[in-house]
Structures are given as C-alpha cells and as structure tokens.
Amino acid sequence: MKKSVEKMSARKILFIMLDGIGGLPVKNGKTEWEITATPNLDKLARKGVYGLMYPIHMGVIPGSDTSQLNILGYPPYKFYPGRGPLEALGAEIEIQNNDIAFRANFATVDKKFNVIDRRAGRIGTREASKLAKCIEKIKIDGIEFIFKNTVEHRGAVIARGKGLSAEIEDTDPHATGVPIVQPRITTKNAKLVRAINKYTAKVHKLLQAHPINAKRRMPANALLLRGAGKMKNVEKFEKRFGMSACCIAGAALYKGITKYIGMDVIHVKGATGTYDSDLNAKAKTALRMLKKYEFVYLHVKALDNAGHDGSTAKRQYMIRKIDKMVGKLMNEDAVIVITGDHSTPVCKRAHSFEPVPFIVSNVEARNYGLSKFCEVQARKGELGLFNGEHALRIAMAYAGRTRKYGE
Ligand code: ZN
Ligand code: ZN
Numbered sequence: 001m002k003k004s005v006e007k008m009s010a011r012k013i014l015f016i017m018l019d020g021i022g023g024l025p026v027k028n029g030k031t032e033w034e035i036t037a038t039p040n041l042d043k044l045a046r047k048g049v050y051g052l053m054y055p056i057h058m059g060v061i062p063g064s065d066t067s068q069l070n071i072l073g074y075p076p077y078k079f080y081p082g083r084g085p086l087e088a089l090g091a092e093i094e095i096q097n098n099d100i101a102f103r104a105n106f107a108t109v110d111k112k113f114n115v116i117d118r119r120a121g122r123i124g125t126r127e128a129s130k131l132a133k134c135i136e137k138i139k140i141d142g143i144e145f146i147f148k149n150t151v152e153h154r155g156a157v158i159a160r161g162k163g164l165s166a167e168i169e170d171t172d173p174h175a176t177g178v179p180i181v182q183p184r185i186t187t188k189n190a191k192l193v194r195a196i197n198k199y200t201a202k203v204h205k206l207l208q209a210h211p212i213n214a215k216r217r218m219p220a221n222a223l224l225l226r227g228a229g230k231m232k233n234v235e236k237f238e239k240r241f242g243m244s245a246c247c248i249a250g251a252a253l254y255k256g257i258t259k260y261i262g263m264d265v266i267h268v269k270g271a272t273g274t275y276d277s278d279l280n281a282k283a284k285t286a287l288r289m290l291k292k293y294e295f296v297y298l299h300v301k302a303l304d305n306a307g308h309d310g311s312t313a314k315r316q317y318m319i320r321k322i323d324k325m326v327g328k329l330m331n332e333d334a335v336i337v338i339t340g341d342h343s344t345p346v347c348k349r350a351h352s353f354e355p356v357p358f359i360v361s362n363v364e365a366r367n368y369g370l371s372k373f374c375e376v377q378a379r380k381g382e383l384g385l386f387n388g389e390h391a392l393r394i395a396m397a398y399a400g401r402t403r404k405y406g407e
Pocket of ligand 2: 064303351
C-alpha cells in the first residue's frame with residue numbers, strides 16, 4: 001500500500017541536455033545567453049530552482065561522452081568504455097563483449113599514406129554510405145573488421161577475434177601532412193596491430209578503386225581509427241534509478257551513450273545533430289514519449305557546433321531555436337531539467353571547464369530573483385555550485401523519486 005502511494009507522487013522527468021551550453025563574454029562583458037531574448041526559458045527558470053554545475057569536477061574539461069555519463073549517474077572513472085564503443089552503438093553495429101570498437105573517419109591520403117584531409121573534404125552522408133558498402137566486412141588473419149558510416153565522414157569500426165586488447169593507439173595522426181600511424185606493438189596487442197596495419201592498406205586499396213572516388217577532388221580513400229575501447233557491462237538505467245527511460249537525439253554518439261546505459265533510443269526524422277535539426281519534431285516526439293516513459297532525455301547538439309565554429313551569431317541562432325522548442329514543452333506536467341554537458345565558448349572554439357547552468361522547473365521553489373536564463377544568474381539559486389554526479393539525484397528529489405534517509 002505504502003509503495004503505491006509513493007509511486008503515485010513520483011513525477012515524470014524531461015531532461016533537456018543542451019550540448020556546449022555555456023559561453024564566455026562576447027559583447028559588453030556578456031555571454032550569448034545574456035544578450036539573446038529567451039522568454040520561454042526565463043519563464044521556466046522562474047518556476048524552478050537553479051544553480052551552476054561543474055559537469056564532471058571543478059577544473060576538468062569535459063568530453064561530451066564522459067560528461068553525459070556522469071550527469072546520467074554513471075561516473076566515467078568507472079563506467080567509461082572509451083569513445084569507440086559508444087560510437088559503434090550509436091551507429092547500430094551490434095557489439096559483442098570482446099570486440100574492440102573504434103571511432104572512424106573517412107580521410108584523404110596520398111600514395112605514401114600521408115593524411116591530406118582528415119575529413120575527406122567533408123564528404124556527404126549519401127556518398128559516404130555508398131563507399132561504405134565496399135568495406136563493410138573485411139577479414140584479416142582471423143580478425144573480422146566491421147565498418148558502418150554514420151553522419152558525413154564519421155563512422156565506427158569493430159574488430160572481432162579471440163584475445164584482442166583495447167590498449168592500442170589511434171591510427172589517426174590528428175594532423176595533416178603526416179602519415180597514418182602504425183600503433184606501437186606491445187606484448188598484449190601485437191596480433192591486432194599487425195591486422196590493423198594490413199586493414200588500413202586493404203581499405204585504401206578498395207576505396208581508391210571505387211568509381212565515386214574517381215570523381216572526387218578529395219577522394220575518401222582511407223579510414224582513420226581512434227578511441228579504441230571494449231564494452232563494459234553496466235546496470236541498466238531503469239534498474240539503477242527505477243525509471244523507464246528513452247533518448248531523443250540526432251547524432252550517433254548520444255544515441256550510443258544512452259543505449260550503453262540501457263535507454264531506448266527513439267529516432268526522429270529531421271533530427272540531424274546540426275544547425276538544421278528539426279527541433280519542432282523533437283519536441284513533438286518528446287511529448288509523445290512522456291506518455292510512455294518516466295524519464296525522457298532530449299539532446300540538442302548544435303549550440304556546441306557553433307562554439308567550435310567560433311560563431312556568436314550561430315550560437316544566438318541556436319539559443320532562439322531552443323527557446324522556441326522549450327515553449328512547446330514547458331506546459332507539460334513533468335519536472336523539466338535544463339542544463340548542458342560543458343561550455344564551448346567561441347573564444348576558445350573548444351570545450352572548457354567553466355560550470356554550466358542547471359535548472360529544475362515546474363516544481364515548488366523559492367524565489368531567488370532570477371530574471372533571465374543565463375550562466376551568471378543561475379548562480380543566484382539554492383543549488384549553488386555543484387558537481388555533475390549530483391545532477392540526477394537533484395532532479396529525482398524534485399520529482400518525488402528519492403526516499404528519506406533515516407527515520
Ligand atoms: Zn558536448
Ligand atoms: Zn564539442
């Protein structure tokens with residue numbers, strides 16, 4: 001009896017993750033959030049509690065993957081499997097426990113395997129998909145390599161065989177004008193490294209001969225591998241936190257992260273993970289999924305892209321677009337969380353360690369006088385300054401999903 005009462009008071013959570021949310025001053029000492037009108041977010045923030053969050057820890061520059069795992073209740077120090085497996089899951093490659101997974105890029109190389117362009121002239125998804133067909137499955141020395149492309153030049157590779165080690169360097173030199181790296185051989189990884197070197201050569205041969213590449217100024221004639229990792233068995237989100245959960249995202253990595261922790265991934269037509277992503281379609285899907293799931297994770301990517309592109313105008317464009325999306329969601333009877341996984345200030349064109357705003361809205365809250373949703377005013381609230389490992393518990397507390405400690 002007691003249990004059912006508890007269950008009834010528990011509310012649903014809509015968790016909106018704005019990738020690269022935080023910025024630094026861009027105009028008159030103010031950030032993009034401070035100088036861009038966000039009527040819906042302001043209203044929502046005033047109906048909630050707020051603070052600033054260090055996504056991982058103070059002084060740590062977060063990757064999107066480690067940060068989002070942390071915020072979702074899976075500390076990366078323990079649960080991070082490396083970027084490879086998360087990309088491969090997002091690419092919908094079926095991974096087995098002993099597979100080694102890599103993140104992969106189509107690239108352009110010359111005859112001596114010197115990298116000319118790490119993104120093969122930013123090849124489009126359609127052409128990349130056609131090229132991918134000729135290198136889908138390749139077997140070398142008893143190791144099977146499976147490749148799948150995702151968006152544009154991106155994709156994932158898994159190596160399947162007996163006794164393979166994930167301790168292996170990237171073949172991606174992370175620079176141009178230098179050759180593809182032949183990873184250092186150790187006692188553990190010799191078998192895989194030898195096979196990978198042959199694989200790189202074989203892939204080059206097959207891609208170089210492909211008719212699509214004959215027409216390209218920057219032929220996509222090589223694959224660069226990085227972020228090797230192995231799957232880990234993790235407790236599913238629903239079991240760990242008692243909430244059925246799904247993810248709505250455009251880009252492969254975020255689908256991979258949430259799939260890794262056992263969430264259902266909902267595909268939305270028009271959700272691209274870039275500036276043109278259909279946030280209206282994502283909002284509609286989120287509303288539908290809130291009827292079915294207790295926890296809906298809605299990820300928006302392109303604010304981060306704008307930071308990497310060093311464009312304040314694009315960040316403002318995304319902020320306005322996000323505010324409109326929030327307008328379609330804010331009246332839903334759910335606890336709404338709005339936060340991000342790190343800052344991506346335009347002046348750095350990269351992720352940075354500054355804390356990010358965190359609001360929990362549609363809840364009973366004290367009024368600390370916030371008038372604008374932004375990094376600076378978020379600090380006024382009672383959540384103060386905290387680390388990402390507390391994020392989910394805070395959200396659950398406001399949703400009536402935590403229990404009393406002691407009597
Ligand atoms: Zn991110
Ligand atoms: Zn980023």
